[in-house]
Amino acid sequence: MRGMETTARLPEALHPGADNGFIWPIRVYYEDTDAGGIVFYANYLKFFERARTEWLRGCGIDQHRLAAETGALFVVRSTAVDYRSPARLDDVLTIVSRVERLGRASVDFAQAAWRGDALLASSHIRVACIEQNAMRPIPIPGDVHAALQRGAGKGPAAVSTAT
Amino acid sequence: MRGMETTARLPEALHPGADNGFIWPIRVYYEDTDAGGIVFYANYLKFFERARTEWLRGCGIDQHRLAAETGALFVVRSTAVDYRSPARLDDVLTIVSRVERLGRASVDFAQAAWRGDALLASSHIRVACIEQNAMRPIPIPGDVHAALQRGAGKGPAAVSTAT
Amino acid sequence: MRGMETTARLPEALHPGADNGFIWPIRVYYEDTDAGGIVFYANYLKFFERARTEWLRGCGIDQHRLAAETGALFVVRSTAVDYRSPARLDDVLTIVSRVERLGRASVDFAQAAWRGDALLASSHIRVACIEQNAMRPIPIPGDVHAALQRGAGKGPAAVSTAT
Amino acid sequence: MRGMETTARLPEALHPGADNGFIWPIRVYYEDTDAGGIVFYANYLKFFERARTEWLRGCGIDQHRLAAETGALFVVRSTAVDYRSPARLDDVLTIVSRVERLGRASVDFAQAAWRGDALLASSHIRVACIEQNAMRPIPIPGDVHAALQRGAGKGPAAVSTAT
Numbered sequence: 001m002r003g004m005e006t007t008a009r010l011p012e013a014l015h016p017g018a019d020n021g022f023i024w025p026i027r028v029y030y031e032d033t034d035a036g037g038i039v040f041y042a043n044y045l046k047f048f049e050r051a052r053t054e055w056l057r058g059c060g061i062d063q064h065r066l067a068a069e070t071g072a073l074f075v076v077r078s079t080a081v082d083y084r085s086p087a088r089l090d091d092v093l094t095i096v097s098r099v100e101r102l103g104r105a106s107v108d109f110a111q112a113a114w115r116g117d118a119l120l121a122s123s124h125i126r127v128a129c130i131e132q133n134a135m136r137p138i139p140i141p142g143d144v145h146a147a148l149q150r151g152a153g154k155g156p157a158a159v160s161t162a163t
Numbered sequence: 164m165r166g167m168e169t170t171a172r173l174p175e176a177l178h179p180g181a182d183n184g185f186i187w188p189i190r191v192y193y194e195d196t197d198a199g200g201i202v203f204y205a206n207y208l209k210f211f212e213r214a215r216t217e218w219l220r221g222c223g224i225d226q227h228r229l230a231a232e233t234g235a236l237f238v239v240r241s242t243a244v245d246y247r248s249p250a251r252l253d254d255v256l257t258i259v260s261r262v263e264r265l266g267r268a269s270v271d272f273a274q275a276a277w278r279g280d281a282l283l284a285s286s287h288i289r290v291a292c293i294e295q296n297a298m299r300p301i302p303i304p305g306d307v308h309a310a311l312q313r314g315a316g317k318g319p320a321a322v323s324t325a326t
Numbered sequence: 327m328r329g330m331e332t333t334a335r336l337p338e339a340l341h342p343g344a345d346n347g348f349i350w351p352i353r354v355y356y357e358d359t360d361a362g363g364i365v366f367y368a369n370y371l372k373f374f375e376r377a378r379t380e381w382l383r384g385c386g387i388d389q390h391r392l393a394a395e396t397g398a399l400f401v402v403r404s405t406a407v408d409y410r411s412p413a414r415l416d417d418v419l420t421i422v423s424r425v426e427r428l429g430r431a432s433v434d435f436a437q438a439a440w441r442g443d444a445l446l447a448s449s450h451i452r453v454a455c456i457e458q459n460a461m462r463p464i465p466i467p468g469d470v471h472a473a474l475q476r477g478a479g480k481g482p483a484a485v486s487t488a489t
Numbered sequence: 490m491r492g493m494e495t496t497a498r499l500p501e502a503l504h505p506g507a508d509n510g511f512i513w514p515i516r517v518y519y520e521d522t523d524a525g526g527i528v529f530y531a532n533y534l535k536f537f538e539r540a541r542t543e544w545l546r547g548c549g550i551d552q553h554r555l556a557a558e559t560g561a562l563f564v565v566r567s568t569a570v571d572y573r574s575p576a577r578l579d580d581v582l583t584i585v586s587r588v589e590r591l592g593r594a595s596v597d598f599a600q601a602a603w604r605g606d607a608l609l610a611s612s613h614i615r616v617a618c619i620e621q622n623a624m625r626p627i628p629i630p631g632d633v634h635a636a637l638q639r640g641a642g643k644g645p646a647a648v649s650t651a652t
Contacts, residue, residue: 029542030552031368031535033361035227035415036295040357041239042212045205046520053518063519064198064579076204080243086298089361090553132199135249192379193389194372194529198522198578205520209357216355226356227416252524253390361553362621367565368538371531390524402530406569412624458525461575 014096014112014122021096022058024051026113028091038086044121045079048111051095052127059151061144072141073132077106081123091115099152105129105139107148177259177275177285184259185221187214189276191254201249207284208242211274214258215290222314224307235304236295240269244286254278262315268292268302270311340422340438340448347422348384350377352439354417364412370447371405374437377421378453385477387470398467399458403432407449417441425478431455431465433474503585503601503611510585511547513540515602517580527575533610534568537600540584541616548640550633561630562621566595570612580604588641593628594618596637 014021026047034040056063056074067073087093094114101108106128113121129140140148177184189210197203219226219237230236250256257277264271269291276284292303303311340347352373360366382389382400393399413419420440427434432454439447455466466474503510515536523529545552545563556562576582583603590597595617602610618629629637 027539029535029539030360030362031366031538034356035359035361035363036236036238036356037361037363038298041242042205042208042357045208046518049205049520050516050518062579064577073199075199075249076246078243078245079204080241082241083239086238088553090551135201190376192372192376193523193525194375194531196524197519198524198526199519200524200526203520209355212357213353213355225416227414251390253388362562362564364624367568368531368534371534375531399525401525401575402572404569404571405530406567408567409565412564461527 014098014110016094016096016114021098022051022055024054024095024097026050026093026095028087028089028093030089032087033089036086038088039091041081041083041121044081044083044113044123047093047095047113048097048109048123048125049076051097051111052109052125055097055151056148059147061147066141066144067132070141071132072138072144073130074107074127075130077126077128079123079125081121083121085115085118085120087113087115087120093120099148100124102145102148102152104145105137107140177261177273179257179259179277184261185214185218187217187258187260189213189256189258191250191252191256193252195250196252199249201251202254204244204246204284207244207246207276207286210256210258210276211260211272211286211288212239214260214274215272215288218260218314219311222310224310229304229307230295233304234295235301235307236293237270237290238293240289240291242286242288244284246284248278248281248283250276250278250283256283262311263287265308265311265315267308268300270303340424340436342420342422342440347424348377348381350380350421350423352376352419352421354413354415354419356415358413359415362412364414365417367407367409367447370407370409370439370449373419373421373439374423374435374449374451375402377423377437378435378451381423381477382474385473387473392467392470393458396467397458398464398470399456400433400453401456403452403454405449405451407447409447411441411444411446413439413441413446419446425474426450428471428474428478430471431463433466503587503599505583505585505603510587511540511544513543513584513586515539515582515584517576517578517582519578521576522578525575527577528580530570530572530610533570533572533602533612536582536584536602537586537598537612537614538565540586540600541598541614544586544640545637548636550636555630555633556621559630560621561627561633562619563596563616564619566615566617568612568614570610572610574604574607574609576602576604576609582609588637589613591634591637591641593634594626596629 028039032039032043097109097111100110106126109125111123129138130136131138191202195202195206260272260274262270263273269289272288274286292301293299294301354365358365358369423435423437426436432452435451437449438445455464456462457464517528521528521532586598586600589599595615598614600612618627619625620627
């Protein structure tokens with residue numbers, strides 16, 4: 001099952017101390033937990049999305065306005081998450097996010113959730129641009145793409161023009 | 164990004180008409196949707212879990228009782244989901260689930276969500292057995308493992324004793 | 327705090343054995359629970375909504391199609407819920423729903439969640455009809471109102487034409 | 490349906506500019522919205538709970554530690570919410586919270602969600618103290634009660650010793 005080991009080499013680049021990741025703190029509330037006494041695994045996708053949204057906002061992109069003005073919507077195409085260690089009620093998590101690849105019509109993110117020095121979960125998430133009525137893939141609008149490129153700010157390794 | 168293409172060959176084995184998958188229907192309610200007008204992607208993990216839970220129940224395994232009586236808990240170790248096409252309010256989805264590998268301490272599932280003949284999402288999900296107080300991996304209890312093996316019922320290709 | 331005692335007299339009319347309530351079963355999954363080991367209280371609103379949706383469907387009303395064809399949307403105006411006893415993982419709940427008042431532009435429901443003979447939660451929920459673009463209250467479309475009236479089917483006590 | 494109008498006189502006391510309310514900001518993400526394009530009504534209960542949790546934290550009360558050390562758990566006994574106007578993706582809401590009554594074994598909160606000067610939702614929420622194993626009501630532990638009383642800090646009108 002290949003998808004399971006894809007994040008093995010993530011922790012270094014996504015460590016809270018790394019210099020090129022975007023940091024977003026998340027507090028764990030009752031709503032996030034389940035009867036196992038820990039954060040329900042599906043909720044890490046919400047945490048990762050909040051961090052991506054704030055990263056986009058930091059790039060000057062407001063998704064609600066983007067959709068209203070251009071019809072362009074970012075949708076999640078795939079997610080791969082490894083769960084290492086559980087988070088609990090009242091924990092403060094640090095979400096570290098990094099653009100792995102910026103394509104013409106999609107963006108790949110690597111994201112991780114930490115509690116202090118403990119890696120709790122790591123992920124690869126692909127987000128694609130679609131036209132909201134037809135729900136068809138479209139190129140990321142030019143000014144948005146430029147803003148993402150500035151935000152990713154990581155040189156050619158992180159930014160390509162493929163896909 | 165390897166995790167992204169792992170489900171490319173899934174559809175055949177996980178087609179609603181395939182003879183060795185477990186079928187569970189899911190109705191889409193408002194709670195499942197988001198402002199994009201479609202099912203929020205993280206919620207497919209809930210749909211897949213409901214189907215795994217019902218498959219376990221069909222194997223004679225009640226997770227609440229299992230935890231209370233043995234301290235054994237099934238937790239999700241990794242998830243990889245590809246999103247192909249959106250589901251909408253009031254849709255009825257068919258979740259097809261299949262055990263890909265039954266290990267000593269974990270189970271790999273392949274699961275897919277369909278609306279009629281349209282594949283909406285497919286996934287690989289690894290579930291591991293832990294002891295609930297220490298949160299440490301443990302072998303799946305013998306009678307539970309035997310029940311899973313009977314439930315998987317697919318011969319050596321699907322069932323191994325590794326991991 | 328007046329809102330707190332409004333459901334004191336509900337149990338009789340909303341008992342699973344009562345002859346004029348709509349019955350909908352709900353299974354409790356991990357997604358519904360929290361770290362207290364019980365169903366997260368906000369999730370009863372989801373359970374009640376699923377039951378109302380199925381009651382509407384039983385009246386021949388598909389909300390997705392209704393919105394697409396007429397622009398009419400049912401939205402929740404107010405909720406009052408009393409929590410008596412907790413539900414747990416793997417429980418099967420019975421949701422009993424009853425129209426308390428059918429107005430020109432809104433419907434009041436009384437709803438309760440039971441596990442066998444144990445009342446877990448009871449509620450009053452007001453749903454109003456709005457036009458989805460302007461988000462303004464509108465009268466319930468005539469044929470929909472007639473369908474609701476047939477569905478409520480409880481004589482003048484339950485059905486009025488006020489608001 | 491009495492529960493429906495109980496919040497009619499709330500706005501004044503719970504206005505963001507009032508001097509005795511606790512203020513907590515909430516950003517709206519995709520996870521909070523539904524296919525109606527607005528925040529799913531049940532999610533206001535999550536917003537209100539986050540604000541109460543932060544208010545408790547400000548009183549020096551960590552619920553996870555409280556449960557671990559004393560077995561005392563705060564659970565929601567009843568909720569009454571009026572929805573006035575919808576919130577949308579990317580909105581920043583202000584949650585205003587105020588203790589209405591501090592009893593021996595329960596606390597009543599009035600809470601409201603605002604977007605700027607617009608009142609979106611208002612609520613009364615009763616929280617009770619229980620012993621987590623037996624799930625039975627118990628008096629709020631003395632030091633916790635004292636901390637709540639200091640936190641409520643509103644004189645005799647807001648704080649009583651009944652119930």
